[in-house]
Amino acid sequence: MxxxxxxxxxxxxxxxxxxxxxVAGALIRAWRGPGRADRxxxxxxxxxxxxxxxxxxxxxxxxxxxxxxxxxxxxxAAFAALAxxxxxxxxxxxxxxxxxxxxx
Numbered sequence: 561m562x563x564x565x566x567x568x569x570x571x572x573x574x575x576x577x578x579x580x581x582x583v584a585g586a587l588i589r590a591w592r593g594p595g596r597a598d599r600x601x602x603x604x605x606x607x608x609x610x611x612x613x614x615x616x617x618x619x620x621x622x623x624x625x626x627x628x629x630x631x632x633x634x635x636x637a638a639f640a641a642l643a644x645x646x647x648x649x650x651x652x653x654x655x656x657x658x659x660x661x662x663x664x
Contacts, residue, residue: 569620569621573616576613576616576620586603586606603640603644607636607637610637611633614626
């Protein structure tokens with residue numbers, strides 16, 4: 561039984577390495593562009609990949625505290641997407657507070 565757990569841990573670490581390689585590709589895309597939307601999508605892939613890597617490492621090492629790191633990364637990726645949308649839309653369109661001010 562212990563040997564099977566060690567094999568699963570190795571499999572999880574191998575999967576984490578594969579995700580890390582895809583994140584490296586996203587870093588190249590974020591650096592090269594060509595546009596702001598492409599860079600933002602690669603940043604989202606980096607965030608999602610970071611969450612995946614953290615979850616896989618938590619499963620491989622049996623450390624549930626790493627899942628907290630994954631949760632924080634997921635929240636940061638969501639806030640980054642919101643910030644991007646707010647900055648590229650004209651006059652901050654999509655702001656719920658601005659919509660309430662226009663339509664009381």
